[in-house]
Amino acid sequence: MSKKNISINLEEAPEGTIPRCPFCKEKLDTIWTKKKGLGVLEQNQIIMCPSCESLLGYGVFGSR
Ligand SMILES: [Zn+2]
Numbered sequence: 001m002s003k004k005n006i007s008i009n010l011e012e013a014p015e016g017t018i019p020r021c022p023f024c025k026e027k028l029d030t031i032w033t034k035k036k037g038l039g040v041l042e043q044n045q046i047i048m049c050p051s052c053e054s055l056l057g058y059g060v061f062g063s064r
Pocket residue numbers: 021022023024025026049050051052053054
């Protein structure tokens with residue numbers, strides 16, 4: 001088994017940079033989140049573009 005070394009530079013985005021929606025290319029100065037609570041500690045959350053209502057992300061965010 002050989003592993004390739006891949007180096008990726010991680011840089012802090014310049015201040016004032018606004019991400020774009022990958023679908024409608026609108027600047028996302030606002031994003032929508034929708035939460036589905038499973039309990040006090042854990043929540044399913046989806047992230048949506050407010051312009052085209054595309055699903056941008058999904059995850060479980062909890063504080064454990
Ligand atoms: Zn969009």
